[in-house]
Amino acid sequence: MECEIPLSDPELRTQSDSGVSGVSECVLLCHCCYDVLVNPTTLTCGHSFCRHCLAQWWESSRRTECPECREPWQGFPKVNILLRDAVEELHGADVRRRLKEIQDDARISLLLLSFQRFGDKQANYRSSAGRAERFYFGVFLTLCCVMVMFLMLLLYRWSSGGIRHEDLVSKPISRWTVDDVTLWMEQLGAWTSQYRETFLREQVNGRLLNLLGDDELFGDPFHMENPSHRRAILQEIHRVQTLGVKPPRNLWEYKVVNEGKSLFLVYGLKDSPRLTLLLLYLFDYDASFLPLIHTCCTSPSEQNELTEWVWPSQWQWAWFVVKWLIVPYQLIAAFACDQLSVHYWTSRIVILNAVLLSLREGHAVWHGWTPGVLRMLPQRAVSHAWEMGIHSMFFMFLWPLLPQCVWNGLFYWGLYCSPAYNTHTILKQLLRHTYAHRA
Numbered sequence: 001m002e003c004e005i006p007l008s009d010p011e012l013r014t015q016s017d018s019g020v021s022g023v024s025e026c027v028l029l030c031h032c033c034y035d036v037l038v039n040p041t042t043l044t045c046g047h048s049f050c051r052h053c054l055a056q057w058w059e060s061s062r063r064t065e066c067p068e069c070r071e072p073w074q075g076f077p078k079v080n081i082l083l084r085d086a087v088e089e090l091h092g093a094d095v096r097r098r099l100k101e102i103q104d105d106a107r108i109s110l111l112l113l114s115f116q117r118f119g120d121k122q123a124n125y126r127s128s129a130g131r132a133e134r135f136y137f138g139v140f141l142t143l144c145c146v147m148v149m150f151l152m153l154l155l156y157r158w159s160s161g162g163i164r165h166e167d168l169v170s171k172p173i174s175r176w177t178v179d180d181v182t183l184w185m186e187q188l189g190a191w192t193s194q195y196r197e198t199f200l201r202e203q204v205n206g207r208l209l210n211l212l213g214d215d216e217l218f219g220d221p222f223h224m225e226n227p228s229h230r231r232a233i234l235q236e237i238h239r240v241q242t243l244g245v246k247p248p249r250n251l252w253e254y255k256v257v258n259e260g261k262s263l264f265l266v267y268g269l270k271d272s273p274r275l276t277l278l279l280l281y282l283f284d285y286d287a288s289f290l291p292l293i294h295t296c297c298t299s300p301s302e303q304n305e306l307t308e309w310v311w312p313s314q315w316q317w318a319w320f321v322v323k324w325l326i327v328p329y330q331l332i333a334a335f336a337c338d339q340l341s342v343h344y345w346t347s348r349i350v351i352l353n354a355v356l357l358s359l360r361e362g363h364a365v366w367h368g369w370t371p372g373v374l375r376m377l378p379q380r381a382v383s384h385a386w387e388m389g390i391h392s393m394f395f396m397f398l399w400p401l402l403p404q405c406v407w408n409g410l411f412y413w414g415l416y417c418s419p420a421y422n423t424h425t426i427l428k429q430l431l432r433h434t435y436a437h438r439a
Contacts, residue, residue, distance in 0.1 A: 028086075028087050028090065028091065030049050030050040030053055031049060031068050032049050032050065032053035032054070032056075032057065032067055035050075035098065036087060036094040036098065037049075037083065037084075038095055038099060038102065039052070039084060040080050040083045041079055041080065042080040042083065043071075043073045044074045045066045045069050045071040047067075048083060049067065051115075052108050052112055054077065054115075055111045055112050055115035056111060058115055058118070059111055077119075168180060168184055168253075169257050170256060170257075171245060173240050173241065174207055174210070175206060176206025176209065177205055177206070178199075178200060178203050178204065178205050181199060181205060182199065184236075184240075185199060187249055187250075188236060192229075195222065198221060198222055198223075199222075201221075209237060210237070210241065212234075213234070218230060250339065250342045250343065251339070251342075251343055251346065259407065261284070263407055264392070266414040267414050268388070270353070270357065270414065272384065272388050273328035273331075274328050275384070275388055277289075277292075277328065277331070290312075292331065292335055293320050295334065295335050296320065296323070296331045297312070297315075297316045297323070298316075299313045299315060327358060332350065333350070333351045333355065336348075336350040337351065346415070346416075349419060350415070353418045353419045356426060357422060359426055360422060360425060360426055363426065363429055363430075
């Protein structure tokens with residue numbers, strides 16, 4: 001059934017009755033006041049209302065949604081110029097009458113002004129957010145380019161032979177050359193500098209190194225009078241003899257010996273440090289966990305670095321558990337600090353990434369800590385462990401299928417490009433919470 005509205009203009013009533021307009025009068029009604037539309041404003045859902053009626057709805061409900069279907073509108077609604085001109089053409093007298101009533105009502109005028117200010121504020125917010133998003137994306141892109149250039153420089157050095165991290169961990173001691181023995185002593189520490197020239201002058205290779213004992217080191221021509229130095233040299237020789245090759249002592253040597261484990265640690269320590277450290281304790285205690293806890297939680301009574309790794313003291317265990325629960329990324333940063341003399345740039349990138357990850361975790365705890373989170377914490381922990389298990393199984397399934405260059409690319413991307421991504425994420429989170437607080 002067609003709607004009818006009173007028309008004050010006889011000429012327009014005649015045109016409407018004769019069907020000249022061809023538009024149903026029901027379409028030209030506001031669904032709030034059920035009168036002729038004045039400054040009709042069309043929402044994203046398609047419904048149209050008088051602008052002052054929409055402003056009254058916004059003031060009373062403080063919701064940006066359609067008064068009829070409750071669908072939220074996108075952006076700030078504007079006057080539908082085509083519909084406004086059509087209504088003024090068909091019902092000009094009624095529109096003029098209603099406009100005069102609105103202008104004479106001071107409350108409605110103030111309400112329309114407040115509604116327009118709300119729209120201007122939203123537009124400024126979107127504009128500022130868009131500029132900030134572009135800025136942070138530019139920061140992220142710049143950092144990624146820097147990391148990629150740094151990675152290319154490292155690859156160039158490795159390809160040109162500037163870094164020899166694969167030789168000794170994959171070559172049997174019986175095949176070591178004199179240069180290999182010199183490199184091995186250099187990696188033992190700065191304290192060996194006083195003996196390297198003697199080893200080089202005597203042309204000590206891997207076979208001769210196998211034959212050295214305490215008496216040979218103490219006597220001529222080595223004259224190694226310090227008993228702790230002789231003990232350290234003999235302990236390292238025994239380790240090499242036991243394994244057949246040199247045990248890994250830095251990141252690159254560890255990666256050569258443990259390709260899959262190193263890739264797992266890069267992403268596991270980044271995404272789930274507590275669970276990854278727990279797995280190291282359960283399944284890789286001697287090779288990985290003991291060096292970590294002795295490096296990050298040094299005991300006051302612990303001797304120098306030449307001492308064998310022993311069972312940690314109660315103080316070390318207590319300090320480690322506190323860090324593991326509260327600041328797990330600090331353990332990673334402390335371990336990287338210990339390797340600064342070996343990995344100058346890589347250690348600094350790892351430390352920076354650990355700081356950024358700590359800030360992300362602290363920000364998430366600060367803004368997401370509610371009573372409901374405590375009740376959901378066990379469920380989330382189980383869900384996270386399950387997700388990590390699925391990812392690990394997927395990784396083990398793909399490991400033999402993909403070429404090694406793919407895994408190397410993932411390893412170096414996770415190691416060197418994570419700071420750029422974490423910086424971008426932190427800036428976006430700060431931006432979102434800042435504008436949410438202002439709104």
